[in-house]
Amino acid sequence: MSEMIQAEQLTFRYTDFSHTAHLALDGVNLTIPYGQFAAILGRNGSGKSTFAKHCNAIALPSGGRVLVDGMDTLQPDLIWDIRRACSMVFQNPDNQIVATVVEEDVAFGLENMGVPPKEIRRRVNEALHMVDMYEYRMHAPHLLSGGQKQRVAIAGVLAMQPKCIVLDEPTAMLDPRGRADVMHVLHRLHKEKGITIVLITHHMDEAVQAERVAVLDHGHLILDGTPRRIFVQTRKLHSLGLTVPQSVQLLEALNGCAQAGLEIDALTVEECADRLEVWLKGGRA
Amino acid sequence: MLRDITLGQFFPGNTWMHRIDPRTKIVLVMAMIVALFVCSHAAAYVVLTVYIFGLIAISKLSLRMVLRGLKPLLVIILFTAVLNLFLTPGDMLLWRAGPVSITMEGIQKAALIVARLVLLIAGTSLLTYTTSPIQLTDGLERLLSPLKKLHLPIHELAMMMSLALRFIPTLVEETDKIMSAQRARGADFDSGNLLHRAKALIPILVPLFVSSFRRADELATAMECRLYRGDIGRTRMRQLQLGRDDAICVIVAILFLGGAIVLQILT
Numbered sequence: 001m002s003e004m005i006q007a008e009q010l011t012f013r014y015t016d017f018s019h020t021a022h023l024a025l026d027g028v029n030l031t032i033p034y035g036q037f038a039a040i041l042g043r044n045g046s047g048k049s050t051f052a053k054h055c056n057a058i059a060l061p062s063g064g065r066v067l068v069d070g071m072d073t074l075q076p077d078l079i080w081d082i083r084r085a086c087s088m089v090f091q092n093p094d095n096q097i098v099a100t101v102v103e104e105d106v107a108f109g110l111e112n113m114g115v116p117p118k119e120i121r122r123r124v125n126e127a128l129h130m131v132d133m134y135e136y137r138m139h140a141p142h143l144l145s146g147g148q149k150q151r152v153a154i155a156g157v158l159a160m161q162p163k164c165i166v167l168d169e170p171t172a173m174l175d176p177r178g179r180a181d182v183m184h185v186l187h188r189l190h191k192e193k194g195i196t197i198v199l200i201t202h203h204m205d206e207a208v209q210a211e212r213v214a215v216l217d218h219g220h221l222i223l224d225g226t227p228r229r230i231f232v233q234t235r236k237l238h239s240l241g242l243t244v245p246q247s248v249q250l251l252e253a254l255n256g257c258a259q260a261g262l263e264i265d266a267l268t269v270e271e272c273a274d275r276l277e278v279w280l281k282g283g284r285a
Numbered sequence: 286m287l288r289d290i291t292l293g294q295f296f297p298g299n300t301w302m303h304r305i306d307p308r309t310k311i312v313l314v315m316a317m318i319v320a321l322f323v324c325s326h327a328a329a330y331v332v333l334t335v336y337i338f339g340l341i342a343i344s345k346l347s348l349r350m351v352l353r354g355l356k357p358l359l360v361i362i363l364f365t366a367v368l369n370l371f372l373t374p375g376d377m378l379l380w381r382a383g384p385v386s387i388t389m390e391g392i393q394k395a396a397l398i399v400a401r402l403v404l405l406i407a408g409t410s411l412l413t414y415t416t417s418p419i420q421l422t423d424g425l426e427r428l429l430s431p432l433k434k435l436h437l438p439i440h441e442l443a444m445m446m447s448l449a450l451r452f453i454p455t456l457v458e459e460t461d462k463i464m465s466a467q468r469a470r471g472a473d474f475d476s477g478n479l480l481h482r483a484k485a486l487i488p489i490l491v492p493l494f495v496s497s498f499r500r501a502d503e504l505a506t507a508m509e510c511r512l513y514r515g516d517i518g519r520t521r522m523r524q525l526q527l528g529r530d531d532a533i534c535v536i537v538a539i540l541f542l543g544g545a546i547v548l549q550i551l552t
Contacts, residue, residue: 056510058506058509058510080512080514083509083510083512084512087510087511088507088510090503090506090507092503094455094500095500095503095504095507096503096504096507097451098448098451098504098507098508098511099419099447099451100295100417100418100419100447100450100451101297101417101419103522104417104419104522104523107522108508108511108513109511109512110520110522111519111520111521111522112511112512112513112514112518112519113512113518114518114519114520115520116520117520117521117522117523117524120520120521120522121522124522138297139297140295140297140454142454142455142458156511157510157511160511160512
């Protein structure tokens with residue numbers, strides 16, 4: 001049984017302008033099974049974007065290999081099948097929208113695949129409904145907000161019916177409202193369509209919503225596990241240049257200054273409030 | 286100030302004109318251009334003016350919008366009009382000062398040039414205002430597709446055109462942003478002589494170029510991710526189909542354009 005994405009000893013070497021060799025990825029072993037919502041975290045230069053580019057053969061390994069849906073990305077004749085199985089959404093929505101009308105942009109991938117016109121129309125409408133952008137189908141993309149543009153970009157890859165969508169910091173250029181909308185859409189695709197989601201991000205509150213978090217640093221896989229197990233390792237995360245969710249920060253600070261003895265693995269505001277309530281009531285009693 | 290650029294911009298709508306096949310519109314615009322250059326008589330121009338502004342009215346385009354498209358070419362229009370006005374030799378001399386003179390012929394010629402250019406721009410912008418760039422390039426691609434047999438890269442050219450059109454508003458926005466950023470650092474674009482102003486543009490053009498290249502690179506990657514590999518095995522969501530409306534449109538065009546040319550020949 002193959003996995004959605006399987007990186008084995010993945011190494012990526014590149015030389016910069018001064019001809020010095022760098023290792024962006026150094027022996028990364030990471031397997032993402034079908035249907036998982038995985039977040040990949042890391043500071044700038046950690047290799048997380050490079051990893052994303054290996055998931056649909058935009059970048060090819062210098063060492064090791066990557067299997068996408070069981071297909072080796074190093075085999076040139078599989079490249080188009082790999083990209084069909086695993087699509088990618090980039091950070092800047094402006095630079096991935098090809099057409100001047102929303103629905104024509106969503107149709108672009110399907111036109112490239114040679115899908116018959118009627119079927120294109122059906123899938124475009126369905127994809128636009130999935131991302132709540134159907135009312136905007138005749139709009140010009142440059143008049144939409146960042147979050148709306150990014151949802152159009154997601155619809156564009158969704159219409160191609162991939163098994164997996166890799167998103168490289170899709171919310172980095174968005175306002176909080178746009179971020180929330182995009183995250184909502186991603187969860188919907190994951191739950192309703194069973195699409196594997198690989199979310200590259202540096203927003204902790206987004207990573208918290210994933211089923212699994214992998215942390216990269218200097219091209220190495222440092223941490224890998226459920227958000228609950230990752231985010232309690234506050235000291236380790238800080239040393240990697242990452243923050244932890246505010247709820248965890250708060251509980252940890254209380255433990256430090258008030259010897260509260262709280263479990264700090266509260267990932268959401270609600271969980272955190274519950275813990276505090278129990279503690280405060282217990283304190284009074 | 287940069288937001289005034291409307292030349293070559295599409296205004297989505299659902300009028301009769303919007304629904305006409307782009308191939309029909311392209312061919313008719315070319316016919317209109319030919320008619321404008323063949324005709325020079327006032328009566329013929331009245332017919333052409335009625336035709337073009339009638340179509341603009343049907344398309345529910347505001348006259349202001351169409352006229353705004355003239356703005357970038359205003360200098361050229363005025364320049365040619367003035368040259369024609371003063372430098373046309375003729376028998377009906379009205380005014381003279383050294384080598385320059387105003388003749389009746391000059392006035393007629395200047396008026397003709399202005400009318401010709403204004404109608405030319407209004408008529409062609411009617412095409413770009415009512416046809417989405419993708420439809421436009423689609424239409425061009427189909428019209429020119431016989432040339433593919435000669436191994437001319439028609440699809441690639443059409444794609445480049447539609448991408449260029451797609452990025453006009455994005456780059457205009459970016460230029461605005463860069464200008465504001467430079468202004469905030471004390472750059473002055475509005476004073477000094479021409480050379481000084483041209484020099485002041487360099488700090489705008491350099492970052493604009495750099496970011497355009499970066500955009501192009503990212504766009505190419507994104508297109509590859511969406512399985513773009515040129516013309517191979519591509520289909521279209523919108524199928525182009527000539528219908529009854531196209532026939533009506535062609536008949537109306539033949540009546541007006543043909544009428545204008547007939548008037549020109551007869552008078």
